[in-house]
Amino acid sequence: MRMLPRHARVGLSIVLLAFLLCSLCGAAAYKQQLRGQVSWVYDGDTIKVDGYGVVRLVGIDCPEKKNSRRDRDFIRLGARSAAQLRRSERDTRHHLIRTLKGRQVRLELEDPPRDKYDRLLAYVWLEDGTMLNRELLRQGRARVYRYFDFAHKQEFLKLEAESIRSQRGMWE
Numbered sequence: 001m002r003m004l005p006r007h008a009r010v011g012l013s014i015v016l017l018a019f020l021l022c023s024l025c026g027a028a029a030y031k032q033q034l035r036g037q038v039s040w041v042y043d044g045d046t047i048k049v050d051g052y053g054v055v056r057l058v059g060i061d062c063p064e065k066k067n068s069r070r071d072r073d074f075i076r077l078g079a080r081s082a083a084q085l086r087r088s089e090r091d092t093r094h095h096l097i098r099t100l101k102g103r104q105v106r107l108e109l110e111d112p113p114r115d116k117y118d119r120l121l122a123y124v125w126l127e128d129g130t131m132l133n134r135e136l137l138r139q140g141r142a143r144v145y146r147y148f149d150f151a152h153k154q155e156f157l158k159l160e161a162e163s164i165r166s167q168r169g170m171w172e
Contacts, residue, residue, distance in 0.1 A: 140169020
């Protein structure tokens with residue numbers, strides 16, 4: 001069998017490499033990272049980022065401003081009362097306003113990149129390299145959103161368990 005000429009082997013190698021890179025890019029497309037400035041904080045798990053709109057922090061759930069049926073999920077995990085959840089919501093929202101408003105963040109999108117309300121689903125990274133989703137769990141300001149799978153779910157469950165065990169934030 002005759003061997004391909006050198007220029008053909010080089011050309012074939014380039015084509016194969018390009019194909020491999022395109023495949024990798026396609027598989028990781030949902031990990032797209034965006035940068036923008038936070039212009040609004042709606043609540044503990046929802047913000048507005050200029051140029052991208054409403055962003056839902058993927059994988060976490062924070063207490064709502066008003067009583068909701070989700071309160072029972074927080075209470076089942078260890079929160080004492082609905083009143084405590086309202087205080088946690090207010091404290092977390094004010095904390096995020098101080099921490100985020102007017103600041104640049106990096107968004108790492110999850111797959112799928114949007115929820116049924118057309119909000120971006122993202123891990124939010126602060127300028128110092130801290131992942132906000134992770135930090136809110138660590139501080140006891142959020143619980144893990146269990147209704148779908150996401151890349152950091154097992155890690156987030158461990159952080160939540162540690163916050164509950166240590167009685168941090170809303171778990172005290």
